[in-house]
Amino acid sequence: MNELSASSRITYRAVMVRPGVTRRIRGLSDRALAWLFITPTIVLLLAINIFPLLWTIYLSFTNYRANRSNVPTIWLGADWYQSILTDPDIWAAMQVTAHFVIWTVVIETVLGFGLAYLIDKKFRGHGMWTTIILLPMMLSPAVVGNFWTFLYQPQIGLFNYVVAFFTGRAASSFQMLGDVTLSPWAIVIVDAWMWTPYVMLICLAGLRSIPDYIYEAAEVDRASKWRQFWSITLPMALPFIMLAVLFRGIENFKMFDMVNLLTGGGPGSTTEVASITLKRAAFESWRTGYSSAFAIILFVTVFGLANIYVKALNKVKSR
């Protein structure tokens, strides 16, 4: 009896403190409550994602320059798009991007899958090796860019000394970041070093998802290891490999930070990937309308690739 009266008192006090608010919240449906909680997130997304996107689309049709905001804005239609899509320099930047994307994805996939295949064998100390292999991925691209700049130094760089040791050439006889032939490969090496562990992780997840009984059935049928690899391992890990390829492809298509720190697009424009061209147009030439159009072209490409990525992801999830 006493307990009941005590709880009634507590409820009574709570109602007495803020009766209006309590009644209002009690009156809300589950749906209304869900909207109440989700609204701040939606507002934030609209403010920092959707509005800038729509604004960029608008600017891409104008002659707006961010450093001359007092000049009247003139509507240009699709002029910037036409200009970008017929410009041989931008086309060249796209080819530099293609070289970077294709080679990094190929190297990362081959090495990543190979490492995952080895780690999946569960040898002694495989946990420790997994952690060691994953270390580069955990570093910031800014840090990686900076210390690889030192590793590539012709006079003191460790990379040059290692190459000199194996090839017999003098360490100071070549410059990885200053040579027009070598610099595109220098950025590929750094990206592959940093992101191969990521591909390895995804491939490892794919390999671990293959049930053991399939291999046991193959053993019963006396399938060789080579046949097991081509008929079981590779086909069943393929959706995961596709996922890694798409993800790294999208990431490297819009790669900026590491390349900017390593070469800044140079020497000349040999490592000027699309994002560096975009940065130069936007913040060095201050052609805001032009760079907005270029950004939209890159965005549509990434968005299209992301659609394919989501489709591949759903395929993996449905397994």
Add this chain to the structure above:
Amino acid sequence: MSVDVTPSIARGGLVDRLLRRGPLEAVATTIIAAGVVMLMQPFLLTLYSWSFATTLFGTVMFTIVSKVRE
């Protein structure tokens, strides 16, 4: 008097088979991939010029067909 309904059933079946999300998404995906390849290929400037339109078309198509019934 008899009416042969086989061709219309076959046609209906074909349309039903084609107007499903799977095949349409596959077509949209192929168009997007073609657009990306056109954007980055080093052979023809004309292909590069049409790459954005192709990718945009594929992306819009993918967005629309992803709402089509399974």
